[in-house]
Amino acid sequence: MQAAIECDGVGFTFARRPILRDVTVRIPVGEMVGLLGPNGAGKTTLLRILAGVLAPEAGRIRVLGEPPGWRTLRHTALLPERGHLPGWLTIGEWIIHARRLYPDWSEERERRLVDDLALRLDRPIARLSRGEGVRVGLLTCLAREAPVVLLDEPFTGIDLLSRETIASAIVRECGDGSRTVIVATHDVREFEPLFDRVLFLKDGSIAADETAEAIRARGQSVASRYREVFSP
Numbered sequence: 001m002q003a004a005i006e007c008d009g010v011g012f013t014f015a016r017r018p019i020l021r022d023v024t025v026r027i028p029v030g031e032m033v034g035l036l037g038p039n040g041a042g043k044t045t046l047l048r049i050l051a052g053v054l055a056p057e058a059g060r061i062r063v064l065g066e067p068p069g070w071r072t073l074r075h076t077a078l079l080p081e082r083g084h085l086p087g088w089l090t091i092g093e094w095i096i097h098a099r100r101l102y103p104d105w106s107e108e109r110e111r112r113l114v115d116d117l118a119l120r121l122d123r124p125i126a127r128l129s130r131g132e133g134v135r136v137g138l139l140t141c142l143a144r145e146a147p148v149v150l151l152d153e154p155f156t157g158i159d160l161l162s163r164e165t166i167a168s169a170i171v172r173e174c175g176d177g178s179r180t181v182i183v184a185t186h187d188v189r190e191f192e193p194l195f196d197r198v199l200f201l202k203d204g205s206i207a208a209d210e211t212a213e214a215i216r217a218r219g220q221s222v223a224s225r226y227r228e229v230f231s232p
């Protein structure tokens with residue numbers, strides 16, 4: 001079966017410092033994957049490379065069989081770590097724009113997400129708090145039918161109830177086994193039930209790539225495995 005994502009020996013450097021080294025991983029279609037690791041491990045860099053925003057310096061990547069680039073943009077929805085939405089629009093104006101921008105936009109998903117994420121359409125984007133901005137970003141990713149969804153820190157700085165709302169929106173919109181989702185997060189303990197698989201990224205390398213089931217079968221939790229992998 002075709003993998004959703006294949007990385008083979010992927011490397012990347014910033015200012016001559018290696019950020020990703022020999023990242024090799026194969027993610028089957030339909031998996032919900034946690035991308036876990038300490039600050040600076042390279043999670044954002046890897047997601048940006050998978051989204052086609054950055055070009056890798058070494059190795060080979062395939063997203064649904066194609067190298068990341070303008071063709072895979074159609075299949076890939078990225079929630080970036082920091083805001084990217086036009087502040088001069090209201091949420092409602094942005095949604096009208098997004099419907100035209102993305103050919104795979106689903107108005108049915110949009111309606112559900114506006115309700116569930118409690119978005120007020122008349123609010124100007126420039127005046128949103130971080131958590132509200134993340135919710136608009138999430139709506140923008142999840143209202144599309146893109147088969148590959150990359151979410152960079154969707155829970156950071158978000159209050160507890162909103163985090164639960166966001167987690168259930170992700171599961172509802174992406175949990176039917178047809179979409180492949182990678183979530184970079186530090187909230188390991190709280191969101192481990194979301195994940196089918198976890199990738200532990202340490203100093204730019206994959207330190208472990210395991211299914212959540214295999215971790216549990218050993219009597220561990222994802223959080224305890226995290227501690228084992230990353231403790232000095």
Ligand SMILES: Nc1ncnc2c1ncn2[C@@H]1O[C@H](COP(=O)(O)OP(=O)(O)OP(=O)(O)O)[C@@H](O)[C@H]1O
Pocket residue numbers: 014015019037038039040041042043044045046
């Ligand atoms: N534009 C840049 N120029 C130089 N170095 C950069 C740049 N962007 C990222 N880096 C460096 O690359 C490394 C990996 O950063 P990245 O943001 O991918 O890590 P991360 O795992 O997402 O971290 P965090 O959990 O803190 O968000 C860091 O050491 C960072 O300082």
